[in-house]
Amino acid sequence: MLLGAIEGGGTKFVCGIGTTDGQIVERISIPTTTPEATLDQAMSFFANKGIAALGIGTFGPIDVNPQSPAYGSVTSTPKPHWSGYRILDHVQRFMDIPVGFDTDVNAAALGESVWGAAKGLRNCLYMTVGTGIGVGAIVEGNLVHGLLHPEMGHIVVKRHLLDSYAGNCPFHGDCLEGMASGPAVEKRWETQAVQLDAAHTAWELESFYIGQALATYILILSPEVIILGGGIMNQAHLFPRIREHVKSHLNRYVQHPVFSTDLETYIVPPALAGNAGLCGALALAKEALIR
Amino acid sequence: MLLGAIEGGGTKFVCGIGTTDGQIVERISIPTTTPEATLDQAMSFFANKGIAALGIGTFGPIDVNPQSPAYGSVTSTPKPHWSGYRILDHVQRFMDIPVGFDTDVNAAALGESVWGAAKGLRNCLYMTVGTGIGVGAIVEGNLVHGLLHPEMGHIVVKRHLLDSYAGNCPFHGDCLEGMASGPAVEKRWETQAVQLDAAHTAWELESFYIGQALATYILILSPEVIILGGGIMNQAHLFPRIREHVKSHLNRYVQHPVFSTDLETYIVPPALAGNAGLCGALALAKEALIR
Numbered sequence: 369m370l371l372g373a374i375e376g377g378g379t380k381f382v383c384g385i386g387t388t389d390g391q392i393v394e395r396i397s398i399p400t401t402t403p404e405a406t407l408d409q410a411m412s413f414f415a416n417k418g419i420a421a422l423g424i425g426t427f428g429p430i431d432v433n434p435q436s437p438a439y440g441s442v443t444s445t446p447k448p449h450w451s452g453y454r455i456l457d458h459v460q461r462f463m464d465i466p467v468g469f470d471t472d473v474n475a476a477a478l479g480e481s482v483w484g485a486a487k488g489l490r491n492c493l494y495m496t497v498g499t500g501i502g503v504g505a506i507v508e509g510n511l512v513h514g515l516l517h518p519e520m521g522h523i524v525v526k527r528h529l530l531d532s533y534a535g536n537c538p539f540h541g542d543c544l545e546g547m548a549s550g551p552a553v554e555k556r557w558e559t560q561a562v563q564l565d566a567a568h569t570a571w572e573l574e575s576f577y578i579g580q581a582l583a584t585y586i587l588i589l590s591p592e593v594i595i596l597g598g599g600i601m602n603q604a605h606l607f608p609r610i611r612e613h614v615k616s617h618l619n620r621y622v623q624h625p626v627f628s629t630d631l632e633t634y635i636v637p638p639a640l641a642g643n644a645g646l647c648g649a650l651a652l653a654k655e656a657l658i659r
Numbered sequence: 660m661l662l663g664a665i666e667g668g669g670t671k672f673v674c675g676i677g678t679t680d681g682q683i684v685e686r687i688s689i690p691t692t693t694p695e696a697t698l699d700q701a702m703s704f705f706a707n708k709g710i711a712a713l714g715i716g717t718f719g720p721i722d723v724n725p726q727s728p729a730y731g732s733v734t735s736t737p738k739p740h741w742s743g744y745r746i747l748d749h750v751q752r753f754m755d756i757p758v759g760f761d762t763d764v765n766a767a768a769l770g771e772s773v774w775g776a777a778k779g780l781r782n783c784l785y786m787t788v789g790t791g792i793g794v795g796a797i798v799e800g801n802l803v804h805g806l807l808h809p810e811m812g813h814i815v816v817k818r819h820l821l822d823s824y825a826g827n828c829p830f831h832g833d834c835l836e837g838m839a840s841g842p843a844v845e846k847r848w849e850t851q852a853v854q855l856d857a858a859h860t861a862w863e864l865e866s867f868y869i870g871q872a873l874a875t876y877i878l879i880l881s882p883e884v885i886i887l888g889g890g891i892m893n894q895a896h897l898f899p900r901i902r903e904h905v906k907s908h909l910n911r912y913v914q915h916p917v918f919s920t921d922l923e924t925y926i927v928p929p930a931l932a933g934n935a936g937l938c939g940a941l942a943l944a945k946e947a948l949i950r
């Protein structure tokens with residue numbers, strides 16, 4: 369049995385065909401233009417592939433509440449053409465199969481919990497640090513939606529003492545995303561993040577903010593594992609530094625054996641690596657099929 | 660059918676008998692001394708009452724993981740005699756009925772979701788602001804436990820510009836509890852909280868910190884309603900101020916109709932009022948019975 373997966377991003381939509389055990393057998397990448405053009409191309413890719421269900425993990429904000437009249441649509445976004453667009457309606461004009469629909473980060477969290485680093489666990493976080501900062505969460509076996517869906521990238525952070533950068537979040541200035549997203553790093557240091565070598569202060573600040581945010585998530589959600597992905601996390605030297613900052617922020621308050629370790633098995637890269645997003649969408653398809 | 664409930668606090672244990680529809684029919688209050696003496700008195704109260712199940716919502720930190728060898732015990736606490744005490748074992752020596760065991764705040768959240776302000780909702784928070792700050796959460800219908808259990812009172816907060824108080828959390832100094840618990844208010848202003856009139860700056864700072872923390876919880880958990888209890892929240896004038904601070908911290912980022920309102924139905928006192936804790940323990944008993 370084959371399943372379809374769409375990883376919808378702000379610059380590209382990756383579409384894939386996969387199996388129920390998480391293997392991607394075919395994929396294409398479509399540049400994100402208007403919703404109509406982008407989704408029409410995606411639908412052409414899936415035509416006659418015989419998929420039994422489709423999963424869509426997409427950038428947002430989106431309406432993920434099946435009881436809402438706007439379920440399956442993008443809500444308000446600065447991205448031209450996409451505000452209010454009904455993605456799910458578009459897809460359902462082309463196919464009459466179960467469709468799972470969730471945020472890109474919730475999808476990635478689900479994928480890692482089904483086939484990756486959180487396999488068999490009932491609580492995990494998947495955080496992506498790139499153009500933006502997003503976090504998907506599974507709590508007691510369920511993807512977290514709640515009133516809307518989490519927007520964990522925008523939490524308040526305490527500033528690093530050496531940091532005078534104002535932050536670049538249009539809503540909150542110096543929230544986590546405003547201080548630690550890829551664009552924040554690049555604007556603060558006026559250079560591309562990949563050009564900053566591992567010894568640069570940039571990474572001390574980055575680890576400080578991400579570590580602080582993870583400590584907050586740990587205090588609130590008590591995840592069993594935390595998976596960090598996204599472009600910025602390709603700087604592998606960040607992992608041990610972030611783990612140190614998490615421990616220093618928690619300051620021995622949370623008493624669990626894992627916090628006596630160096631957190632090497634607690635704060636990890638995606639086991640699905642570059643496939644985390646697409647496999648996540650595949651996991652949404654699988655879930656839609658079962659439901 | 661009657662159920663038993665224990666609301667275990669640092670200064671008193673309240674024990675009650677109630678019905679499956681949340682009515683408390685009898686109660687006593689026992690001063691918290693040693694665990695043996697306190698629990699023996701509680702067991703005497705319940706003897707021959709014919710309860711079908713017991714719920715225990717207690718101060719912590721506690722081990723709430725049924726798979727853990729230490730399930731049902733207090734973990735490490737500065738409170739003399741209580742570290743490592745096996746509450747559940749003590750109780751099960753006296754009664755052979757289903758026993759539910761969780762944190763006091765998780766119990767209160769559950770009680771409000773079964774009979775109170777969060778009735779019928781799948782996501783809610785119950786926060787108590789008193790001697791400490793604790794938060795219980797229900798996410799997609801489940802109490803949040805995760806790796807351990809949340810310790811949301813200890814999240815990082817950004818300081819109020821007018822506030823030079825160092826904070827009184829022994830672990831983190833100026834975390835939320837260090838800045839906004841009852842003892843923090845009293846040490847900062849060197850007077851009893853109840854003596855500070857509504858116009859005092861103390862309450863502006865208090866609303867700022869609580870509002871900021873609620874904004875963080877909203878971004879992470881997306882609750883459908885937030886219930887605020889505890890001694891400090893008896894200052895009813897705090898509610899509208901906290902709601903304003905929540906809106907100002909979120910700064911129109913979270914797009915849901917409720918955030919266009921004054922949040923009067925979103926951030927509320929416990930519908931179960933002074934019974935929130937005991938009814939919460941009753942709800943744990945009911946859940947244990949069903950399970």
